[in-house]
Amino acid sequence: MSEELMIVLIVALGVAAVLLAWLSMMLAALESAISRVTRANLNNLMIEVQSDDELSDFTRTKKIKRLHAAQRIVMHRYAASNSCAFFRICGNVLTGVLVACIAATLGYAMWIQLVAGLVVALVIAFVTVLMRPRTVGSTKPLDVLVKHAGLASICVRLTPFIHRRNDVETAGERRSEISDDEELEKIHHEQGKAAMDRLIENNRFDPEVSDMLRNVLMLSDTLTREIMVPRTDMITIERDGTLQDFLCLCSRSGFSRVPVIGADIDDLLGMAYLKDAVRATAFNPAARGRDIESIMRKPMYVPESKPVDDLFHEMQRTRNHVAVVVDEYGGIAGMVTIEDAIEQIVGELDDEHDRTQHAAPKKIGERTWSMPARTPITELEEIFEIDLDEDDVDTVYGLLTKLLGRVPIVGASARTHGLELTAVDSAGRRKKVSTIVVKPVSVEGDDETGGTTDGQGDRASHDGKEQGHDDD
Template sequence: MNGPMTLIVLSVALVTVVALLVWLSLSMAAAEGAIGRVTRANLNNRIFEVQTDPDTNQFTTTKKIRRIHQVQRFIANRYATAGSCAFFRITCNVLSGVFVAIVAGTWGASWWIELLVGVVFAFVVAVVSILVRPRETGVNKPTDIMIKHARLVNFAVAVTPFARVGTSQDGRRRRDLDLSDDEELEKIQLEQGRAAIDRMVESNEFDPEVSEMMRNVLMLSETLTREIMVPRTDMITIECDASLEDMLKLCSRSGFSRVPVIGEDVDDLVGIAYLKDAVRATAFNPAAMSRDVASIVRDPMLVPESKPVDDLFHQMQRSRQHVAIVVDEYGGIAGMVTIEDTIEQIVGELEDEHDRTQHAEPKKIGDRKWSLPARTPIADLEELYEIDIDEDDVDTVYGLLTKLLGRVPIVGASAVTRGIRLTAVDSAGRRKKVSTIEVEPNGVEGREEDGKAQENADNDENNDHRDHKE
């Protein structure tokens, strides 16, 4: 009786040890999956939640905070902690196979059966610990998993000091780059996302254009507002004492429906004037044409130029604003940006029915009258009219017209230099930038007077105005 009873007791004890090892292996797998996704911000928020929980007594609060502090130490060197969890998990897998083999041996199994049973069991536990629930749970609730298994992870880290070897250099490199824990984690996740998209493209599961948009979405967090904004030098503005009639004319000629309203200069921003508001105020009340633009101005949305584009897009969605003024670190106006600019970072250039594509070559449209693309070099203009334009600081016809006007030209703007008249006649693209400039001798009958009148009108309506996005 003693022999069989001892055998049963020994087998039960070994099976209990095997079950404990399997549980430890699964727990370590869950912690290993969670350690790469826990951030300092999440832990700080959890501490605040624990401290402000009215249903928790002081003893429980102290206990929970102590565990959270343990997790904070773990993520200070997350790679060493993940290595310790992985080593401990593998060790538990191996030992579980060994103990299963011993159990088989105690019941008289042959040595090769013991070996086969132990290897198969260890392999099954390893597959389960990697592919089944623990990993998924670690992904979904990493903070809860790490807090729950803080003691086990602490033990694993304590018995595997060699896991820290090789990670100190990585830690120093990260500190040298001044990369925060959250930023490093986000960088890793972005790299994983790009790799996943590349694999899907290679497998032909997605259309190339869709794949490109997915890549662009991942790039939004790395793109700053200053990279997509229209700079202040390219903004069209209107002075606050201008009339609504001037506002309507400016919107009609420029093609824009939202115009920044300024005081003495661009940095003296009053607000944003909307074409819809101007039309609503004057459509049934012609007398309102003489009212100041300041009467319809709205408060502007201000954003820093260092704001990531994805945050900018979500902020514009929440505030229902389609245009924002970008400010620099000194509080000055750096430019402006629209919600269409953020969308273009994903889907590419957007154009509507009124947008035109500029022609690429000069065209002769009359006697000594040419239609030139805005980017035509000044050297080509000199060759066409056999004149010498000594302008070292500009290279194109568009730049020359801008310098002559002292502001960004819009359709209808005109100026004279060296006996020739340059007139902006067409715009292209959603940004309504001048695309075509007509050039002719200034002595053409009727043109000089018309040009002077047009230039005076430009000065009255758009003094110091600058081009911007709709």
């Protein structure tokens, strides 16, 4: 063989080896992109292309053609990914073979030929699997797939055996299980949580930051029903209430957003906002006698099965801080605020008054005690040396709730076994009663099962039946 012919052959083999290495890298990027692009991504891009007035007809037609090819690939993503992997491996092997041929042409020993071919094949395989190509396919999967949709289509057409085998093995599974896109989203979510767990385990963040990062990933797994205030804890106002009644209710309960109801809590008419009532009455005291319906706003409804991350984004988009939660039958299940969603990320939002809920009972009079709402009933029995015989409640707050038959607010009181329990303070973001004053009273006219007082406190507690919502 002449020297000129040998040089031409070596150059040709070298160019072929470089092209095969490039092909292997492109196929590796395609593999990664195919596994990450969903049909929804392609449909959205198709709409953008069709509605883009700046594109010429030729460019628009060309892009739409590529998008149609990408859609066909995604419809059979597993077969397309396997086809790309097959040709990527073939490219790696052939690159090593070509390098071995170049070494043989140069007259090297056989063992050098084998080692050179093997080393080059391994290096190309390492680069295509772990380095830049897959990174590009992961970070810009839609762009990579659309750009190289033709290459992926050729790979699929040249490997019909892979396509048929994949269809036979997965046809039954696809009918009974989740779709490709749903499965893909689930895989990505699990991969994200696993990556975040690895970062947290490496102590790269503060413990508080680590908890927040983990909570963010869990938002999509948490449903609205898990964070809502149940209907039994809702404070409401009836439609025949006045603005004066509403102002008193807000002052005593600590809430600034209260549902307006009709016949019952399922007959929800709207939401009343404290700032609207203040705006209407601040410079016009006569307006205090107006009906609450005069300032009522349309409520926001959300299903109880809505994921918390979707709830949070919807409340941001619609600029609503409170929403009414409905169950599958259309009944009112509870209420949820944007602060409830935020708490799922940053943790419980307590205020400076919450420490009273963890304090010890304090004697404030001769036989009058101020007790945190969480004080056990057994401690109440020991202080006043009585036996309440209450098995279905464990705390002083639970006892007052049972006696009233509704959620207590500040000023509500009830009597039982010669004791009068009065709610005097509220705390926390949800404004639950935090302090209850207990004192002995005359048992004359008081039955064994207990009863509520007829004073102003009890009348006010009829105005607001159950839970309210955070201040602005």
